[in-house]
Amino acid sequence: MAAPVAAAEAFPSVVPQAASAPAAVACRNVTVRFITDRRTVTALENVSFAVERGGFLSLLGPSGCGKSTLLRVVADLVSPTSGAVSVLGLSPQEARLKRSLGFVFQDAALLPWRTALQNVELPLEVGGAKALPAGAPTPRELLKLVGLEGWEGSYPHELSGGMRQRVSIARALLGGPRLLLMDEPFGALDEITRDRLNEELRRIWQETGTTIMFVTHSVYEALFLGEQVLVLAANPGRVTELVDVGLPRDRTLKIRETQPFVEIAANLRDLLGRGA
Numbered sequence: 289m290a291a292p293v294a295a296a297e298a299f300p301s302v303v304p305q306a307a308s309a310p311a312a313v314a315c316r317n318v319t320v321r322f323i324t325d326r327r328t329v330t331a332l333e334n335v336s337f338a339v340e341r342g343g344f345l346s347l348l349g350p351s352g353c354g355k356s357t358l359l360r361v362v363a364d365l366v367s368p369t370s371g372a373v374s375v376l377g378l379s380p381q382e383a384r385l386k387r388s389l390g391f392v393f394q395d396a397a398l399l400p401w402r403t404a405l406q407n408v409e410l411p412l413e414v415g416g417a418k419a420l421p422a423g424a425p426t427p428r429e430l431l432k433l434v435g436l437e438g439w440e441g442s443y444p445h446e447l448s449g450g451m452r453q454r455v456s457i458a459r460a461l462l463g464g465p466r467l468l469l470m471d472e473p474f475g476a477l478d479e480i481t482r483d484r485l486n487e488e489l490r491r492i493w494q495e496t497g498t499t500i501m502f503v504t505h506s507v508y509e510a511l512f513l514g515e516q517v518l519v520l521a522a523n524p525g526r527v528t529e530l531v532d533v534g535l536p537r538d539r540t541l542k543i544r545e546t547q548p549f550v551e552i553a554a555n556l557r558d559l560l561g562r563g564a
């Protein structure tokens with residue numbers, strides 16, 4: 289594994305925030321209704337929660353409970369029907385325009401004719417931001433951070449699914465975003481690769497200090513990754529409970545065999561069942 293870049297110099301956003309700094313994300317009574325010709329869907333109803341800066345929130349719930357919609361509200365891709373959303377103390381639109389957000393999707397969505405390095409550089413070209421903010425890590429440093437030093441010149445078809453997803457994480461981290469939104473990024477990967485990337489993501493989170501919101505269907509993934517788990521129920525999409533995980537900050541996959549992990553996982557499964 290490549291040595292990580294020094295987080296403090298690479299990610300100026302890691303500099304500790306004043307105690308009074310607003311939450312990374314705060315939603316109050318957020319409702320989203322989609323009205324189509326055929327039906328009206330309440331994707332989210334009165335959803336309230338907050339994520340502190342530098343936090344890691346897993347969003348766990350059954351299909352259709354509004355997990356992706358919630359990420360899209362935070363990313364300014366969907367406007368709430370009612371309720372208030374604050375992202376780093378700004379509106380989602382202001383946060384987006386300030387390039388405070390990175391987004392990773394289930395599909396790595398790399399351009400096949402560009403190398404790994406050129407894919408990471410892409411937002412610089414299409415986003416209109418000609419230069420990186422002072423002190424932000426370079427595309428090469430980001431590839432090193434995600435364990436792809438030496439693969440800069442490889443094309444997507446020469447990389448495994450896990451490596452492609454690492455490239456997309458590096459791309460999302462370009463510019464040192466203070467908030468990383470991840471929508472089932474490892475859902476399509478085999479179990480071993482997924483496990484490895486789970487450990488990698490915890491390390492990247494600790495090194496960068498970036499706040500993360502991570503969508504998953506998996507109880508184990510939600511619990512291993514998150515400092516908090518927001519459990520959602522469907523029809524309408526709503527919060528069942530916000531669970532503080534309370535597991536040690538330094539985690540390896542071994543933690544999944546410990547008693548506290550097993551007990552919290554059982555509790556999360558109960559909560560999921562309650563909302564079914």
Ligand SMILES: Nc1ncnc2c1ncn2[C@@H]1O[C@H](COP(=O)(O)OP(=O)(O)OP(=O)(O)O)[C@@H](O)[C@H]1O
Binds near residue numbers: 330349354355356525
């Ligand atoms: N643009 C849209 N137009 C109409 N309905 C939508 C739209 N986006 C989402 N929905 C509906 O909102 C509900 C929540 O969808 P969403 O994709 O947020 O759920 P999810 O929890 O992420 O599901 P999954 O785990 O299957 O990805 C679903 O009923 C879906 O059909």
